[in-house]
Amino acid sequence: MLFSAREPGPSPPLSAIRRSKIAGCRRFGPPPLSRTSMKRAFPLFLAGVTGLSACSDLSPVATGLGAGAPVSLNASEAPVEIVPGQIIVRFRPGAARSEIAQQHRAHKKSDMLLERTEILEVPVGEEAAIAAQLSKNPNVEFAETDEIMRVGPCETSVSCDLPNGDLALWKWDLHNTGTMDMALQGWGTVTTGKVDADIDWAETYDHLGPDFAGSAVIAILDTGIRTTHPAFAGKIVGGRRFLSDTVTVGTGNYTDDQGHGSHVAGIAASRGDVRIPGVAYGTNIKLLIGKVCNSAGSCPNSATANAIVWAANNGANVINMSLGAFGGNPDGTGSAAQQAAMQYALSKEVLPVCATGNDDNKPNGYTGGIGYPARFPECMAVGATSWSDTKASYSNYGAQIEISAPGGDGNSKGTAASFILAPLHSSNSYTWKTGTSMATPQVAGLAALLYATGMTRAADVRARMIQTADDLEAPGWDNRTGAGRINVYRAVTGKDPNAAPVAAPGSGYAGNKGVAVQFDGSASNDPNGKPVTFAWNFGDPASGAANSSTLATPAHTYLRAGSYMVTLTVTDAAGIASTTTTTAVIANIAPNVSAISGATLLLGERYTAAGSFADADPDTWTATVNYGDGTGTQGLALNGKSFSLSHGYAAAGTHTVLVTVADDDGGAGTSSASVTVMTPQQGIHATLIAAVGASGMNSGTVTALSAPLQAASESLDRGNRTAATEQMQAFINQVEAQVRSRQMTAAMGADFSARANRVIASINR
Ligand SMILES: [Ca+2]
Ligand SMILES: [Ca+2]
Ligand SMILES: [Ca+2]
Ligand SMILES: [Ca+2]
Known part of the structure; x- marks a missing residue:
């Protein structure tokens, strides 16, 4: 079969x-x-x-x-x-x-x-x-x-006369944007099934770069290869013919006389700098060519089994077998030699990948399944998908299918645009073919990239491709597409090709009003390694246009205290955005009112003091004063950050002056002072105490000074203010006499005279 x-x-x-x-x-x-x-x-x-x-x-x-x-x-x-x-x-x-x-x-x-x-x-x-x-x-x-x-002999294909220019955009299997401009082919603008129904190869190429130098070897067991095709320049490290005609033709003749092998090899590993690149495009990913199929595409199991062992012994990491026979019927069991050869390959960490076949499970009227050698557990069985990411109509399916890749299918326009474009064997041009034969080398190419990027174990490579595939059709593994369609980018990078960027606005922002807060979003990134753009919102709409920024590390100045929600949105090159919020806590500085001078006054004297406060914020302030004598709290005019106190007390006593300065952000500061207001009698008494307590005076002087004060006090007790005034004047005369006789210093004399005059003023207010 x-x-x-x-x-x-x-x-x-x-x-x-x-x-x-x-x-x-x-x-x-x-x-x-x-x-x-x-x-x-x-x-x-x-x-x-x-x-x-x-x-x-x-x-x-x-x-x-x-x-x-x-x-x-x-x-x-x-x-x-x-x-x-x-x-x-x-x-x-x-x-x-x-x-x-x-x-x-x-x-x-x-x-x-x-x-x-x-x-x-x-x-x-x-x-x-x-x-x-x-x-x-x-x-x-x-x-x-x-x-x-x-292989697929006589596969209908179309060749294209390619002009100079990059025709990779005709490779919907590598990068499906939804349309292809195929005017050069006379097909106009072609709608390509489903956007992103591809293996995300373009992203991988972008990630690894055109000079990707990783090494791996893919063995293509097929009809040979067009060794002179520019797509393979420097790529072929060896080849051997495994057919029974090697005596006449020579073991070294592995030229493709059929077309299938060149196409398959090109899908797997065409150079990256030709019009149509292959999956494993790197120049150090080499091709080992085993010609196991003749010009009719017939491939004896003995040839394939030998070639598998040969490839494993000659440096291959992956063996591509886009060939098979339908062994799913009761007659078919597959080749034990082929299976043993693949076991040998696996023992050397070489991964065989095989096409499931193109019969849609109904070859010749019976229901079969996956063909051999794909049906063997040793070989990774690859089905084909269409450009709409569905199982290709022909692709065989069943319990053994492991994974899928684009193999192409028909389209309503009847063009070959929905097939897979790859090198032609008969010229340096390219052609379209379709089949699981075309899907399999995409998997081989990916496997080679995985070996080339550091994986060493066949089981690991296989598992990685399964784990990173894009699930298709029924959720999870299904018997039509296996694990789904390979995703080269995710397999190689471990990341989703359309991974959302990470917005990292930072945290712990705190500061004061009027002082710029420095934000740092530079830890934001795109897992795909693409640049991101920034859009900040500082949560401060009152700041108008300054409330947003497109910088990575912007600064913002808040004018009001509070806890602000700061939003950072980063957008990657694919237009995918992520938003993360953080908080900026802005404090209010309370007004700090400096100390106010108190005073000791006599009734009738006015209390005055100057004051000021500090507050670094860009606030406005209001102030009040309470002079502590029951007259209540009253507004206090501010001159900038200064103020003046002035109050006349009607009653004697000790009063607490309280000044409060409030800002417009809930902050307040106070300062207080003590003002003592004495009656004239208390003033006389205080003068007497001062005289008695003054140092350096003899008892005669003290007696001379005390006498008029005591007389004045007694006169006031009797309500005789005139006598009290005269007696206070007598005290002043006595002070001056003491100064003249040098019983008292001039300064002390001036002090006593001043006290006495204030008492006189208070008596006569
Ligand atoms: Ca894609
Ligand atoms: Ca599925
Ligand atoms: Ca991204
Ligand atoms: Ca303040």
Whole structure:
């Protein structure tokens, strides 16, 4: 059983496209078949198997079919294509190989690269029977016919005459923007299914850069490669032909004589600086070419098994097998040699990736599933998606599917635009093809990038691709698309390609009014490494235009105290925004009123004092004063940050003067002073105490000074203010006499005289 890549839709107009087909491969000759007609044409597909000889260099013979006979197949009749006259046998250690072979009318043709494994020559027509007999020999691990798998021979494709210029924009599989300008191809502006139904390769290229130098090797086991195509310049590190014609053609001839291999290799690893880059574009990601399929796209299992071992032994990290046979029917079991070879590859941390096949599970009328070798657990089974991110109509599905990648599908316009564009084998141009064959090398390319960026274990690479795929169709793994469509960017970077930026406005902002607060949003970032733009809102609408800024580290000055919610929105290059808030706490400085002078007064004397306060804020202030004598709190005029106190007390006593200055932000400060107001009698008494207590005076002087004061006090007691005034004047005279006689210093005399005059004024107020 076979599978081949198919054309899912009508072909582009002939005026626009040169249709290529392989001469002699009449099965798939034009006119191309629509999807529907293709399904109906399966008998034709199979009937044509005998036609393989016309374009095969292996001359395989199809069994189970008569040449040209009408074909009606059911599962039990499913044909198996084998290489005639040989079988593959793996002996157990220590087996007497040639003896066992002879017992079964077989003899060794050649060793295979897989240890203890040989190709035995057997009579033509008896391959299956002899293999079955050998399988029962206890010294034989397995024996099988050398079945032929297929790439997609005679795949309908269109070639394009590419002008100079970057045509990567025709690679919707790498970067699907929703439209492609294909005027050069005569197709106008093409709508490409679903925006972002791609593998996010463009983002990866941007991330790794055009000079990405990581190393890895991808083995392409296929129909060979166009070694001279500019897409492969410097990329091919080796190749080998594994076909039975190597004696005549030479093992070193791995030139692509079919087209499939060049296309597949180009999808995986075309250089990055050509018109149409491959997934693993880096110049140090190399290609190892195993030509295991002939010009008809026929690929014997013996060749593939040898090539797998060879690739694993020659530095490959990934082995791409866009080939297979439909083994999902009751007849098919897959090749034990191929499976053993893949086990060997995995033991060397080499990851095989395989196409699931293009039959939509219904090859030739029976329901199958994933083809071999994809069906083996050793190989990562890759299905195909369309440019709408759905399972491609042809893509085989089932329990073994692991992952998907764009393989293309038909489109309503019937152009090849929805196929995958990659190098042509017959010229340095490019062509479109579609199939799981095209999906698989995208996975191989991604695997190579993962090896090239530091992963070393095949299981890790495989798991990474599964974990980072974009889930499609039914949530989680599903049997149509596996884990979903690969996402190269997420796999390589571990980040979402459209990750939202992180807004980091900082925290702990505090300050005072009128003083600029310095904000720092420079820790903001985009996980994708893209620049971000800033938009601050300081939560201070009263500041007008100054309330916003586009700087990374702006400053803002608040004029009012409070707790402000500050908002930082950062936007990445993709227009994705994130917002985070922080707080700025702005304090109010309370007015600080400086000390006020108190006073000791006599009734009738006026209290005056100057005062001031400090407040660094940009506030306005109001002040009050209470002179403490029951006259209440009254407004106090401010002159800037100064004020003047003035009050006349009507009653004697000790009064507390209280000044309060309030700002307009709830802050207030106070200062107080004590004002003592004495009656004249108290003033006389205080003068007397001062005289008695004055130092340096003899008792005669004290007596001389005390006498008039006591007399004045007694006169006041009697209410005789005139006498009291005269007696206070007598006190002054006595003071002056004492000064003249030097019983008292002039300064002391002046002080006593002043006291006496204030008392006189108070008596006569
Ligand atoms: Ca994308
Ligand atoms: Ca899914
Ligand atoms: Ca981003
Ligand atoms: Ca203040």
